[in-house]
Amino acid sequence: MNLFNLRSKFFRREVESRLYSGKKYQLPKLEKKVRENFPVQLARLKEEIVKINITQESPEFPEADAILGKSYGSYYHYNENLANLPPELGNKIAWKINLENLPNGFDPVAVWANGTLAYVFDLSILALYTGDEKYAGKAVKEILSFDEENPFCTGLNWLSVDFAAIRTVNLILSVVNLSGTTELSGSTDRIYDIILAHSVWLDNMGEGTEELPANQGLVSLALLLCGIVFEESPYGKRLLFESLKRLERDIYGAFYADGTSKAHSTDRHILALEIYLTAALILRQHKAQLSEGYKKLLREACRTFQSYLRNDGTFPNLGDAFPVNLLNFLSPYNNINPTIVMALALGYFEDLNRVNLDLPSRLATDYFLGGQVLSRVAGRGQISSGDSLAYRSGGYFLIREAGINAFIKAGESLSKGSVSAAHGDLFGFELWYKDKPFIVDNGTYSYFFDKTLRDKLRTVLYHNTFYVDGGKLLEVAGSLGIRQDYTQPKILEWEDNSLETRLVCQHYAFVRLLDPVISKRTFQLDKQENKFWVKDEFYGGQP
Known part of the structure; x- marks a missing residue:
């Protein structure tokens, strides 16, 4: 027990002693x-x-x-x-x-x-x-x-x-x-x-x-x-x-x-x-x-x-x-x-x-x-959000061009050694077109109002990503925490040039299945034709 926890314990005991005695x-x-x-x-x-x-x-x-x-x-x-x-x-x-x-x-x-x-x-x-x-x-x-x-x-x-x-x-x-x-x-x-x-x-x-x-x-x-x-x-x-x-x-x-x-x-x-x-x-x-x-x-x-x-x-x-x-x-x-x-x-x-x-x-x-x-x-002018950007440390990627605006999460849900109110939403994304929402992330409306629904809405099933054979991306711990992130995400490719923007990412959450699968998702924007698509690929498993 560290010094802060010891001090906090003494404080709680003192408060309880006073309140229980009516003081x-x-x-x-x-x-x-x-x-x-x-x-x-x-x-x-x-x-x-x-x-x-x-x-x-x-x-x-x-x-x-x-x-x-x-x-x-x-x-x-x-x-x-x-x-x-x-x-x-x-x-x-x-x-x-x-x-x-x-x-x-x-x-x-x-x-x-x-x-x-x-x-x-x-x-x-x-x-x-x-x-x-x-x-x-x-x-x-x-x-x-x-x-x-x-x-x-x-x-x-x-x-x-x-x-x-x-x-x-x-x-x-x-x-x-x-x-x-x-x-x-x-x-x-x-x-x-x-x-x-x-x-x-x-x-x-x-x-x-x-x-x-x-x-x-x-x-x-x-x-x-x-x-x-x-x-x-x-x-x-x-x-x-x-x-x-x-x-x-x-x-x-x-x-x-x-x-x-x-x-x-x-x-x-x-x-x-x-x-x-x-x-x-x-x-x-x-x-x-x-x-x-x-x-x-x-x-x-x-x-x-x-x-x-x-x-x-x-x-x-x-x-x-x-x-x-x-x-x-x-x-x-x-x-x-x-x-x-x-x-x-x-x-x-x-x-x-x-x-x-x-x-x-x-x-x-x-x-x-x-x-x-x-x-x-x-008095400053407003900048149009037109550039695609990669933030590799946090695992966030922005693909934007001619009215298309995609915000993508491709990083780990759990910082090492910490607790986080995370979701099973790896490779999930939000897509806006011409300043209007087109594909959105539902999230959860409450941590505690309906705990069964809360846990369900945090799973991979309720996000803009894929799942295999009911496999989990992470293990939750109560309404707020997660015990384990299984994904081990990896960025395979990030390319942004005059012709296209492409993000290729991979995770390993489903290699734990009896029939192991490595999962890959590609986000691609064709700047010539102004087309955006998402492609999912799965390697392994029984034919």
Whole structure:
């Protein structure tokens, strides 16, 4: 057992001891000046992070009243899902809840998505732009309400590392945005404790429990913000130091050298880039800095992300959906928005050159980078996605020409030594023609709502690839993990010239059958006749 796991075990025992005896867990007492200077620290962070020119003409917010009407539990199918919530889960210590034993018909992701406080961040953005304190008052009310309904370490919202980290980022930046408002000033002591509770939980539960290694940076980013908030204390200085080290480590676990994400599902590619880009933006004016190696890999990831985007700004969709942005910026709920990430990348790295800005991406750019950068980014021309590209490290290939746009997965599903929410979709692809979807990947709509259906939809039978005699490409382990990837994929040929683009790939998953077969798939685009076809070949087996 490593030191972190030992510390986490002691933390859980201490929490259980307090809760079972009817007492509250005692948060650490930081130096008195840290609490006293909390409003000042928030104001300093606002000056460092938020670049919006408040005096400029405010944009139109057609959804403002709808956002004002939201509350915890009012979006992401929460209410209809809540009817299936086992009553005992609300009062159960989080780590005593076994996700694999949840009943069919209940999806904890609906609870977690509501628990990110994305709508609170949206309210704080509206308060920044409009100066109307009704948004600030609503945001503070919702933070306090969430705290009342979700006692520390109790219930589903204290179970998911991913979503608790996103909540922490939303919570801190929302409070930073509300700094100086009268609505916040009356609740600073309590909000200080809420942030500290999230910091303690992530510090003791975050590392080593993350199910998707490509997104370990979520915890590091959240603790980075906690460290900055409590920077005047030794506790905060430790968090800041350790989270910076983790971010520098985690980014190499998230991306290959060519910038491709190590996450299986493409929505997780968006989230991973958003995490590491947000960390870089937050630290732009802080004395703590990220290394040049970090920034170099981040630039490559941004370039790769840029190349994936289609002409209309949409992103390939293979694997599972992820329901929320790290920071929402008034995006529609239930959907991760790639244009936010691309806009921030364009502002941070000036040599990138592709843009199609919607309102959320404009707000994000204005928020982190300011109006001048927004004007520069919005003024750039849009590049047509016409080049075929090969990303061998991550195993992604793009074949594009004259309206044909194919996104192909030809890499391993399982990174060595890690757990991944992977699918049996090797050599699967998504095909668009003239900016319209023609062949799509179905993925799965939920990890937990129907576990039998979830496992079925992850198999090779439900993807745009082939199978032989019912053979499997991989062995699953619960709703999220996989035990073994049998494929051992190999790229036999990649050719892109003036006449054609051709990808030939091979895997060995079916050599395990009683009648062994080596499987090969060829993707070919004839540029002269503008024809695209897929050819499958199988070697071995009985005649």
